[in-house]
Amino acid sequence: MYRLVTDAPGQEAELLDLYKQFYPADKAASAPDIRHRFARVCGGWQNEIGIDGRKYAYFYAVDARAADDALLAKRLEKRAAKLALYRSLADFSGLALPWGSLTGIRPTKLAYELLSEGIRPEALADTLCERYDVSPEKAALTARIVRAQAGYLTQDETRYNLYLHVPFCTTKCRYCSFISETADRAAALIPGYVELLRRETAAALSLIEKKGGRLFSVYVGGGTPTALSAGQLDAVLGEIPLSGIECTVEAGRPDTITQEKLAVLSARGVSRVCVNPQTFHDDTLIGMGRGHTVADFYRAYELARRFGFSLNLDLIAGLRGETAADFLHSLSCAAALAPENLTIHTLSRKRGAGLYG
Numbered sequence: 337m338y339r340l341v342t343d344a345p346g347q348e349a350e351l352l353d354l355y356k357q358f359y360p361a362d363k364a365a366s367a368p369d370i371r372h373r374f375a376r377v378c379g380g381w382q383n384e385i386g387i388d389g390r391k392y393a394y395f396y397a398v399d400a401r402a403a404d405d406a407l408l409a410k411r412l413e414k415r416a417a418k419l420a421l422y423r424s425l426a427d428f429s430g431l432a433l434p435w436g437s438l439t440g441i442r443p444t445k446l447a448y449e450l451l452s453e454g455i456r457p458e459a460l461a462d463t464l465c466e467r468y469d470v471s472p473e474k475a476a477l478t479a480r481i482v483r484a485q486a487g488y489l490t491q492d493e494t495r496y497n498l499y500l501h502v503p504f505c506t507t508k509c510r511y512c513s514f515i516s517e518t519a520d521r522a523a524a525l526i527p528g529y530v531e532l533l534r535r536e537t538a539a540a541l542s543l544i545e546k547k548g549g550r551l552f553s554v555y556v557g558g559g560t561p562t563a564l565s566a567g568q569l570d571a572v573l574g575e576i577p578l579s580g581i582e583c584t585v586e587a588g589r590p591d592t593i594t595q596e597k598l599a600v601l602s603a604r605g606v607s608r609v610c611v612n613p614q615t616f617h618d619d620t621l622i623g624m625g626r627g628h629t630v631a632d633f634y635r636a637y638e639l640a641r642r643f644g645f646s647l648n649l650d651l652i653a654g655l656r657g658e659t660a661a662d663f664l665h666s667l668s669c670a671a672a673l674a675p676e677n678l679t680i681h682t683l684s685r686k687r688g689a690g691l692y693g
């Protein structure tokens with residue numbers, strides 16, 4: 337039973353997530369009562385935390401850069417509250433979490449923020465440890481990833497990457513927290529959405545041109561863009577000069593993939609397609625509401641292969657009901673196909689997903 341009362345504005349859910357990391361479901365019965373008083377005071381944020389009668393107090397100064405940046409101020413306020421809760425719970429429980437007070441953020445995103453603040457690359461790992469209580473091992477890993485990404489991520493401001501969002505799917509996966517609707521329920525909205533997306537794409541391309549920029553890559557995601565008809569896909573892509581540009585289309589649901597749609601993608605110059613099995617176990621697919629089978633995936637993969645696309649496959653580790661051996665089976669099935677990319681996600685239970693709770 338979790339009992340957390342906080343007056344930090346709009347932060348209860350994130351603080352609760354952090355609290356649950358110290359006391360996961362099998363230890364919920366021993367989770368202590370927490371009262372968190374949070375106040376904006378002159379020059380910073382004051383946190384007073386009571387855990388089962390034990391008292392903690394932390395003051396964190398406001399970063400000067402937040403003075404005229406309301407969004408940054410909000411972000412830092414949230415981090416201050418989480419850090420205070422993390423430190424009090426770590427002291428109370430005697431536990432340390434590998435990622436310290438970080439939840440709900442890609443650690444490398446934070447690392448890039450620190451670098452843009454002027455932190456030297458060689459001081460990155462230490463800064464993550466000192467500011468957010470990240471363990472030395474995870475901080476070093478983050479710094480290593482940032483080093484490995486050097487040369488791939490560029491600050492070239494003439495390069496533009498375009499993302500097009502198609503928020504429709506055939507069914508709703510139970511782990512999905514994305515803003516998406518099933519194509520059946522949204523049928524009346526789809527033609528209008530396609531037309532607006534087409535116009536907005538044209539406007540974005542003209543803006544890039546006016547700024548003297550050039551299109552570097554295009555990603556069409558969602559949702560499942562291939563939930564659209566072949567004609568609608570053609571309309572969406574028709575505005576974009578794709579020659580010589582990397583263009584990826586999420587065709588995540590094998591049950592949406594047809595010869596006709598792949599022919600449109602190929603004719604329009606799409607270079608990369610994602611066909612996502614997520615698992616190679618039919619029982620799990622049914623349980624997760626995916627609405628397709630492993631056989632459907634193989635059929636769609638072979639079809640996409642014949643068109644010569646570079647292919648990406650997504651798998652999810654930790655799907656409900658699966659063991660490590662089940663996941664290894666999926667991994668070896670995926671690897672046996674030798675796709676150009678294999679992406680492995682770990683299941684994350686998000687508010688807004690059917691699985692949450």
Ligand code: SF4
Pocket residue numbers: 504505506507508509511512513514516558559560588589
């Ligand atoms: S295919 Fe992706 S966007 Fe669509 S319901 Fe599943 S997880 Fe959500």
